[in-house]
Amino acid sequence: MSQTILIVEDEPRLADILEQYLRREGYHTERAGSGLRALELWRAARPALLLLDLMLPEMDGLEVARRVRAESEVPIIMLTARDEEVDRLVGLGIGADDYVVKPYSPREVVARVRAVLRRAQGSAPQPTRFQVGELRLDLAAFEAHCGPEPLDLTVAELRLLSALAREEGHVRTRTELLSALGGLERGTDERAVDAHVKNLRRKLGSCGAQLETVRGVGYRLRA
Template sequence: MPVTSPAHVLIVEDEPKLAAVLADYLRVAGYIVTTLADGAQVIPFVRQTPPSLMLLDLMLPGRGGLDICRELRTFSELPVIILTARIDEIDRLLGLETGADDYVCKPFSPREVVARVKAILRRAGGANATASGAAASALQIDPQFHRVTLDGHELRLTPIEFRLLHLLHVSMGRILPRSFLLDNVYADHRVVTDRTIDSHIKNLRRKLQDVRPEGEIIVSVYGVGYKLEI
């Protein structure tokens, strides 16, 4: 049987104790770990030695995490989990411009971080070779004719449900904050609440589950928003 190398996780965190704890937990879980404390070192390191995933703090000496993430997305799809205490700004942090895949708020459990790392690497690994093609064939969205099929079955969606699914589909695997969905799903830009979006998501999930009962295609990220996983 072929032997696969352990995934390499890059921790970018300037709090030495926190970085050390995360590194210990990840090594016990079987990962190769590198830690950096200076934001200015990150992009050169990633270009020279691309890791499998990066845990990225926002407040760093040398260069901030947001700037790092934005530049990273100009040349790499490296999965990024943001480490942040800035909960009030999370919508902006996870907007499409930053390209972050997930976030964890401080203080957090190292076990939770390891679980998030495993989940994202599982998707990126099994999914890299087949996910984009398989997902594209499993879920077909035709904006011109307002037509959606899942696993060959046509879904009857309302205009709002269609726009929600389309927004999630074009950002497959990334978290879309509720504020982003609210701003983009209503053509007339009417004022609605988060609960309205949640209600539409609930109805959309039910229609998707009628075709594919197993698993959860639209995943909730508590306190932030939703992402699509086919």
């Protein structure tokens, strides 16, 4: 089930762009153009994360954040117009998890969303079994199957595949995937990821089509 991101932004053009990029990454989105509407949607939709603009009609982002924080620890990323506002937000201690200064890259915002959600979920027990379409992984048993067929994968290949399976449908950059290899790839660069992906596609057989290349960005795993 995809996670819901609540976009609180009163500029429709910016909200449209954020929504487009987040949905492309597999997230479900809700939108609010004012502070009061943001509170209504937050209580109704219970999103996994709020992207919250500071300057809003009816109720500003600071007050929205205070009211949300009084009831929940849901992650909040504040969107601000000036660098000095970040210092003000930190000083007020509203409990935001991250800050992004406009003008921002939509890709950077999506990357921040992923990072904040990963941190928020870090204290929860991590799953060891995944199923994406016909592909099944069992990390505890060090096993992988495409349908009924067992797959002969190396440790590095299994780590890469599990990193993609953890965020099914989301694009993972080569840098993120190289990090997932940990100490297995000391002294190598991002081209090592491409080599592993090439080998994985060959070994995955009919499941190889699920491992997609996103040109200029990285890779994703889809059902």
